[in-house]
Amino acid sequence: MRFLKINEKLPGFFSIDGKLATENRLKGFDPFGDGTVKIGGREFRFFNPERSKLAAAMVKNIQIPDLKHKTMLYLGAAHGYTVSHLSSICKRIYAVEFSERCFPSLLRICEKTRNIIPVFADARLVKYTWVENVDIVYADLAQSDQTEIAMRNAAVFLKKNGSLLLAIKTRSIDVTKHPRKVCTEEIKKLRKSGFGVISWKMLDPFEKAHGFVVAELREPSF
Numbered sequence: 001m002r003f004l005k006i007n008e009k010l011p012g013f014f015s016i017d018g019k020l021a022t023e024n025r026l027k028g029f030d031p032f033g034d035g036t037v038k039i040g041g042r043e044f045r046f047f048n049p050e051r052s053k054l055a056a057a058m059v060k061n062i063q064i065p066d067l068k069h070k071t072m073l074y075l076g077a078a079h080g081y082t083v084s085h086l087s088s089i090c091k092r093i094y095a096v097e098f099s100e101r102c103f104p105s106l107l108r109i110c111e112k113t114r115n116i117i118p119v120f121a122d123a124r125l126v127k128y129t130w131v132e133n134v135d136i137v138y139a140d141l142a143q144s145d146q147t148e149i150a151m152r153n154a155a156v157f158l159k160k161n162g163s164l165l166l167a168i169k170t171r172s173i174d175v176t177k178h179p180r181k182v183c184t185e186e187i188k189k190l191r192k193s194g195f196g197v198i199s200w201k202m203l204d205p206f207e208k209a210h211g212f213v214v215a216e217l218r219e220p221s222f
């Protein structure tokens with residue numbers, strides 16, 4: 001007997017026997033071998049906090065905004081692990097990735113899910129001007145200027161009062177500084193640019209030297 005719990009604060013996310021899961025819109029969809037379970041005619045796929053910083057942030061109780069039926073610009077989609085889960089929750093996701101190695105597997109996810117739009121581009125340049133204004137900008141870029149890239153994209157695409165979800169890989173910014181210090185410095189940049197920081201934490205033990213920030217765009221001053 002499985003124990004299914006609905007996440008009241010975050011529609012679309014579930015806990016099954018204490019493990020985070022999303023509901024499969026496409027039956028049998030398990031592109032990363034997470035494992036699925038059927039409960040009462042519904043199918044759920046486990047969402048692994050060791051593979052996704054978003055899942056880790058949820059397990060660590062970082063205050064994530066409601067993502068249900070929202071539009072999202074996702075920077076750094078890689079092979080599509082996290083976006084594959086978000087596709088069952090969000091309305092539409094623009095998934096930006098510039099790695100030729102990752103993009104073919106991302107395309108396969110997009111073909112299946114139909115609400116992820118693949119964008120083969122450098123997020124630093126913000127040249128995909130055809131993308132609509134979105135409710136959420138999500139950034140997981142592992143670059144020295146990851147916060148600046150996220151803010152530049154938010155300045156163009158994020159609706160007022162929209163949310164920025166930012167995974168900070170501190171080692172890409174400064175390996176010599178304490179990871180928490182790097183995060184607080186990046187958070188200062190967000191505040192200076194008109195973001196209100198709602199919630200943030202380090203992601204250990206799931207991701208070493210990574211922080212995860214949820215911010216809201218209030219008065220842009222980019």
Ligand SMILES: C[S@@+](CC[C@H](N)C(=O)[O-])C[C@H]1O[C@@H](n2cnc3c(N)ncnc32)[C@H](O)[C@@H]1O
Pocket residue numbers: 051052053075076077078079080081082083096097098099102121122123124140141142143149
């Ligand atoms: C840590 S991985 C992302 C993992 C992914 N978010 C997930 O949870 O499944 C970072 C990705 O960002 C991509 N990336 C880094 N800089 C980028 C840029 N300027 N434009 C587009 N993609 C970029 C890398 O190629 C890499 O695939």
